[in-house]
Amino acid sequence: MKVKFKAFAQISVVALLAAACTSDPDSSGLEYMPDMYRSPAIEPYVDYGEVRGQENKDFKMRLSAMTPPKYTIPYWGTDSATVHTMLPYWRKAGSAFGQTHGLYANDLSMNPDVDFEYKAAAADLNPIKLVSKEQADKLFEQAKKLYQINCNHCHGEKGDGNGPMVASGAYTGVPDYKNLTIAEGQMFYSIYYGRNMMGSHASLLNKREIWTLVHYIKRFQDANYGMFDENGNRVAATASAPADSTANK
Ligand code: HEC
Structure with missing residues (x-):
């Protein structure tokens, strides 16, 4: 029985290896563990609680990216004006x-x-x-x-x-x-x-x-810089202020 099993296992391995071969030189053959050749890309903002229609409640609606360290200066804010x-x-x-x-x-x-x-x-x-x-x-x-x-x-x-x-x-x-x-x-x-x-x-x-x-x-x-009058208009620069080279007045 033991010998028979061994022979069966050997034949199976050879059969599997043979099945992996193809005559097409461009084909990679049969891949037994495709994830090892092509690891799935982890994208920071994807909800991995739902992959290919399969729901995983443990992961659903959770951040896939790590939160940045405290005091990190944001590269991209949320206020569209600034x-x-x-x-x-x-x-x-x-x-x-x-x-x-x-x-x-x-x-x-x-x-x-x-x-x-x-x-x-x-x-x-x-x-x-x-x-x-x-x-x-x-x-x-x-x-x-x-x-x-x-x-x-x-x-x-x-x-x-x-x-x-x-x-x-x-x-x-x-x-x-x-x-x-x-x-x-x-x-x-x-x-x-x-x-x-x-x-x-x-x-x-x-x-x-x-x-x-x-x-x-x-x-x-210029003490008047950035001041507004009661009509909501910018107050003119004081005469003694350095010349303002910008249009931001
Ligand atoms: C450690 C002392 C120090 C600190 C802190 C400092 N400054 Fe200065 N700052 C100087 C010195 C000295 C100069 C003159 C540099 C030079 O030789 O032109 C200067 C010059 C400037 C100038 C003129 C630069 C130019 O191109 O002529 C501006 C504007 C300025 N500082 C703004 C600031 C602001 C705003 C802050 C705070 C965020 C600040 N500084 C913090 C020492 C300092």
Whole structure:
């Protein structure tokens, strides 16, 4: 009996192997375990509780992707008005930023002029428009919080470059925002990549937050910036404010 079984098993194996062969050179033959050759692609946002009409209650309506770690900066938001500000910043860091600001080599501009991209950034306009008093007030309130956490210690409460770090004598070279003549796109560039003694804030703030702060800096330059009158129109710039090179007035 034992011998017979052995012979049967051997014949079966040979038969199976033979069945796997075909005379077509392009055919892969019979595949016994296709999942091993072609693993099913796991897609992050597919509901695997329902596959080919078969329901699996344990998996139904569950996330197939893992939740991102806490404090992850979203690449893609959900608010359609600001979602484009979540896309990666497309301007490259200046060619020397690898040495001066510790940025990765593949992010660096190929142009030997370290300020080439910075100058080009003058053309970028703030994608967050100020459309109403309510919206602007809310934005400046949020900007104030961001500023107090990230910028105040150097730039100071009045934006005059005399924050506690500077007042203590530990740090110098912080400009008064009123003296800046750069365009808002360049403000964004400098906050994102850093400039001279100021480090990069790319890993601390998302792009929407940086553009929000750009509005806030312009309020320091001009107390009327982002103000609305009772008819809902933007208040004109004060005469002493630095020239505004943008159309975002
Ligand atoms: C560690 C101190 C420090 C912190 C923190 C800091 N800055 Fe600066 N910032 C500086 C210094 C120094 C300069 C002058 C850089 C230079 O030499 O042009 C500067 C310059 C700037 C400029 C002008 C850049 C240009 O292109 O001329 C802007 C705009 C600015 N900072 C905004 C911010 C904002 C917004 C924050 C908070 C998110 C911030 N900074 C945080 C030190 C700081």
